[in-house]
Amino acid sequence: MEGASKWVLFLEACLIFSSLIISFGNYNVAAAKIKEERAERKLANDDQSGFISIDCGLPKNSTYIEETTSINYISDATFIDTGVSKMLSPESRVTHQQQLWHLRSFPEGIRNCYRINITSGTKYLIRASFLYENYDGQNDLPEFELHLGANLWDTVKLENASLSVTPEIIHVPSLHYISICLVNIDSGTPFISAIELRTLKDTTYLTQSGSLSRLRRFDLGSSSNRGYRYNYDVYDRFWLPRAYNKDWKSISTSFTPDSFSQNDYQPPEVVMSTAATPLDATASFDLSWNPDNAGSQYYVYMHFAELQKLPANESRAFNISLNGKYWYGPLVPKYLSTNTIFSQSALSGGQYQFSLYMTENSTLPPIINAIEICIVKDLLQSETEQGDVDAITNIKATYKVSRNWQGDPCAPVTYLWDGLNCSYDGNEPPRITSLDLSSSGLTGEIAPHISKLTMLQYLDLSNNSLSGPMPDFLSKLQSLKVLKLEKNNLTGSVALELLEKSKNGLLTLSVDENPYPCSSVSCKNKKNNIVIPIVASVGGFCILLFAAAAIFWIRKEKKSHETVYKYNGEAVNEVQMSKQGSKEFQNEVKSMLRAHHKNLLSLIGYCNEGDNMALVYEYMENGTLEQHLSFDCNNVLTWIRRLQVAIDAARGLDYLHNGCRPSIIHRDIKTSNILLDKKLQAKISDFGLSKSFETESCTHVSTEPKGTFGYFDPQYYKTKKLNRESDIYSFGIVLLEMITGRSAITRDLDHAPIHIIQWVGLDFWKWIL
Numbered sequence: 115m116e117g118a119s120k121w122v123l124f125l126e127a128c129l130i131f132s133s134l135i136i137s138f139g140n141y142n143v144a145a146a147k148i149k150e151e152r153a154e155r156k157l158a159n160d161d162q163s164g165f166i167s168i169d170c171g172l173p174k175n176s177t178y179i180e181e182t183t184s185i186n187y188i189s190d191a192t193f194i195d196t197g198v199s200k201m202l203s204p205e206s207r208v209t210h211q212q213q214l215w216h217l218r219s220f221p222e223g224i225r226n227c228y229r230i231n232i233t234s235g236t237k238y239l240i241r242a243s244f245l246y247e248n249y250d251g252q253n254d255l256p257e258f259e260l261h262l263g264a265n266l267w268d269t270v271k272l273e274n275a276s277l278s279v280t281p282e283i284i285h286v287p288s289l290h291y292i293s294i295c296l297v298n299i300d301s302g303t304p305f306i307s308a309i310e311l312r313t314l315k316d317t318t319y320l321t322q323s324g325s326l327s328r329l330r331r332f333d334l335g336s337s338s339n340r341g342y343r344y345n346y347d348v349y350d351r352f353w354l355p356r357a358y359n360k361d362w363k364s365i366s367t368s369f370t371p372d373s374f375s376q377n378d379y380q381p382p383e384v385v386m387s388t389a390a391t392p393l394d395a396t397a398s399f400d401l402s403w404n405p406d407n408a409g410s411q412y413y414v415y416m417h418f419a420e421l422q423k424l425p426a427n428e429s430r431a432f433n434i435s436l437n438g439k440y441w442y443g444p445l446v447p448k449y450l451s452t453n454t455i456f457s458q459s460a461l462s463g464g465q466y467q468f469s470l471y472m473t474e475n476s477t478l479p480p481i482i483n484a485i486e487i488c489i490v491k492d493l494l495q496s497e498t499e500q501g502d503v504d505a506i507t508n509i510k511a512t513y514k515v516s517r518n519w520q521g522d523p524c525a526p527v528t529y530l531w532d533g534l535n536c537s538y539d540g541n542e543p544p545r546i547t548s549l550d551l552s553s554s555g556l557t558g559e560i561a562p563h564i565s566k567l568t569m570l571q572y573l574d575l576s577n578n579s580l581s582g583p584m585p586d587f588l589s590k591l592q593s594l595k596v597l598k599l600e601k602n603n604l605t606g607s608v609a610l611e612l613l614e615k616s617k618n619g620l621l622t623l624s625v626d627e628n629p630y631p632c633s634s635v636s637c638k639n640k641k642n643n644i645v646i647p648i649v650a651s652v653g654g655f656c657i658l659l660f661a662a663a664a665i666f667w668i669r670k671e672k673k674s675h676e677t678v679y680k681y682n683g684e685a686v687n688e689v690q691m692s693k694q695g696s697k698e699f700q701n702e703v704k705s706m707l708r709a710h711h712k713n714l715l716s717l718i719g720y721c722n723e724g725d726n727m728a729l730v731y732e733y734m735e736n737g738t739l740e741q742h743l744s745f746d747c748n749n750v751l752t753w754i755r756r757l758q759v760a761i762d763a764a765r766g767l768d769y770l771h772n773g774c775r776p777s778i779i780h781r782d783i784k785t786s787n788i789l790l791d792k793k794l795q796a797k798i799s800d801f802g803l804s805k806s807f808e809t810e811s812c813t814h815v816s817t818e819p820k821g822t823f824g825y826f827d828p829q830y831y832k833t834k835k836l837n838r839e840s841d842i843y844s845f846g847i848v849l850l851e852m853i854t855g856r857s858a859i860t861r862d863l864d865h866a867p868i869h870i871i872q873w874v875g876l877d878f879w880k881w882i883l
């Protein structure tokens with residue numbers, strides 16, 4: 115096998131190996147995930163799975179089990195950065211459950227928000243609790259707004275200091291988090307005592323649109339006069355007793371808990387074991403409520419279960435009417451079995467009078483065990499698109515933005531985050547279109563998260579202390595029209611796409627007052643003596659093999675020709691492209707017309723009229739490999755990318771040596787002659803010095819040595835015999851440059867030249883070990 119083909123195979127093996135390492139990494143991540151999921155599933159057997167119980171104001175990292183409910187509460191510290199923790203006086207605590215003892219109050223800021231991660235698309239019962247108990251000594255009951263994400267959920271109006279208010283909503287969040295915000299409306303300091311989330315079954319509390327806010331949830335005919343929640347109720351709903359009505363009486367049963375059969379709503383058995391029935395058996399049982407707002411819409415859920423074992427000659431059957439019109443029936447409740455009757459669509463119209471009346475052949479009056487009445491909450495304002503929220507949240511964290519950035523970034527528009535602008539398009543989620551973080555004391559590099567704000571049109575990061583290279587990723591922002599980066603500490607070149615857009619008037623770009631802004635395509639690339647750190651790379655191990663092989667190759671070369679070349683510090687026969695003479699010109703045209711390969715630069719045309727000589731090549735957007743190896747360059751190539759470039763170049767070389775008949779020896783393989791196209795595919799260029807082997811049998815041609823100092827095969831220099839191995843030698847030097855980031859020739863402190871092979875021989879292993 116010929117040298118260049120060996121390289122192709124070897125480098126491809128390296129690439130496969132690197133990919134394997136990466137997939138192995140992925141496999142480990144997958145395994146860890148499965149483990150996590152298993153742990154979660156185990157948790158799902160726990161009684162309180164699907165519960166998030168937050169005691170607001172509880173000191174950070176504290177947890178406890180509430181005595182009366184056995185609910186496990188946690189501190190709110192991880193869900194919010196603002197507000198101050200307060201506690202009720204010991205005497206006012208005694209009559210309340212422990213989650214109400216602490217509270218968080220918000221003397222600062224208009225909108226303060228909790229951010230709680232949840233599972234999107236899951237039905238949640240979300241409840242907030244507020245108990246004042248004159249915690250601040252002001253004796254002044256506050257009034258404020260409670261927002262769920264971008265929408266008003268409720269106005270919290272406290273009317274009795276020692277009674278808790280507990281607004282509750284059944285809601286299916288569309289994002290993987292919810293924000294609960296307390297909004298100051300100039301009527302006292304907002305505060306909150308507890309936040310509780312419980313997952314519900316998808317089959318329950320169905321609505322045609324909107325979420326459901328609790329108006330009433332009654333345990334009818336209760337004989338205990340006490341409320342029930344967890345752990346009587348698996349979903350921790352609050353059931354209040356409603357026993358006394360002059361026209362009603364209570365009936366109850368004493369069943370064994372096992373015998374009760376439930377439906378998906380699972381009202382607690384203790385609630386279902388009592389029922390209300392009219393005193394006068396022939397009278398109807400009436401339920402009604404006055405709407406707070408004529409436009410309100412309601413859903414009603416009635417829970418029934420027969421509590422008496424009826425003898426054969428008795429029966430209980432009844433119909434339900436709404437505002438005097440038949441609504442449902444006849445209903446015959448089953449013994450100790452929950453049956454839930456609910457409105458299939460929202461009730462509206464402003465009048466809600468339900469009557470339960472026995473059918474003609476029933477011997478017993480109607481009963482009802484429990485009822486829930488909910489108001490429809492249309493949370494019409496959609497929340498900002500999740501990707502934008504994630505990106506801006508990460509940007510906030512990266513730069514520790516100290517502005518009042520809380521809750522939804524774009525909505526409601528009244529509380530739009532300072533420095534943002536958003537697009538609001540009907541029911542579509544708002545998108546962030548503008549980000550102004552100028553003069554904000556930002557340090558570090560430009561955060562990659564910015565590129566995730568895909569609808570961004572305006573980006574101003576000027577007048578900060580941002581450092582590092584001008585990032586490439588900003589060119590991913592397709593809608594970007596204004597980019598202000600001036601007055602920072604940025605270096606490197608601006609991405610070509612951005613320059614192009616700016617040239618075409620599609621982008622207003624300002625990069626002035628940065629130390630080394632390089633705003634032209636031909637950015638000066640200073641070679642750097644610092645070695646690009648190898649360790650971070652996944653393919654690092656492979657690179658070692660790669661290096662070892664390159665060194666071995668070159669050593670082998672050296673060994674077989676004992677005379678090691680000496681550098682006198684001057685260039686030997688260096689031919690610069692720009693000074694190409696007529697011979698080189700014709701030579702190049704001849705070679706190029708013969709050689710066609712995807713890893714060779716294609717000649718498009720040429721002109722040869724007297725002194726006017728020109729070659730027209732395909733355009734290579736990404737310049738030379740040399741530019742990309744420069745440490746200053748912001749397009750530093752990844753290891754995998756380097757391997758691919760090396761494979762491309764090796765393929766091109768292999769084609770010249772073994773694919774072309776007669777073969778071509780390039781004679782000037784170097785990093786500046788390997789060009790990269792738009793997709794970073796490498797192509798070999800500059801055939802000005804190339805030589806053809808005229809015959810198959812020929813192993814070498816004798817010729818005056820030509821090439822570039824540093825890449826020059828010493829054997830060829832000595833013997834003047836040119837063969838394929840001369841190119842392979844140069845290619846080895848290219849590989850070393852790709853690995854180390856050093857030029858073929860560098861100078862030491864005394865300006866003496868150091869060849870990369872010397873450097874590798876002396877320092878490389880020291881550096882690796």
Ligand SMILES: *[C@@H]1O[C@H](CO)[C@@H](O)[C@H](O)[C@H]1NC(C)=O
Nearest residue numbers: 209272273274275276277278
């Ligand atoms: C507040 O509620 C408690 C308990 O229900 C009651 O005793 C008290 O009278 C109420 N106070 C006011 C001012 O309404």
Ligand SMILES: *[C@@H]1O[C@H](CO)[C@@H](O)[C@H](O)[C@H]1NC(C)=O
Nearest residue numbers: 425426427428429476477478
């Ligand atoms: C059913 O039978 C019982 C006695 O077995 C009697 O007391 C009751 O009045 C009867 N009820 C009706 C509706 O006939």
Ligand SMILES: *[C@@H]1O[C@H](CO)[C@@H](O)[C@H](O)[C@H]1NC(C)=O
Nearest residue numbers: 429430431446473474475476
């Ligand atoms: C009498 O009640 C039963 C249910 O108990 C019902 O199936 C039947 O249709 C009723 N008859 C009449 C005439 O209402």
Ligand SMILES: *[C@@H]1O[C@H](CO)[C@@H](O)[C@H](O)[C@H]1NC(C)=O
Nearest residue numbers: 552553554555576577578601
């Ligand atoms: C730049 O930012 C500093 C504070 O970081 C501020 O004092 C100064 O006014 C800003 N200059 C301009 C031109 O905005």
Ligand SMILES: *[C@@H]1O[C@H](CO)[C@@H](O)[C@H](O)[C@H]1NC(C)=O
Nearest residue numbers: 579580581582602603604629
């Ligand atoms: C700019 O960056 C250089 C290093 O890259 C640092 O020495 C210098 O202090 C920085 N200047 C400012 C104003 O941050």
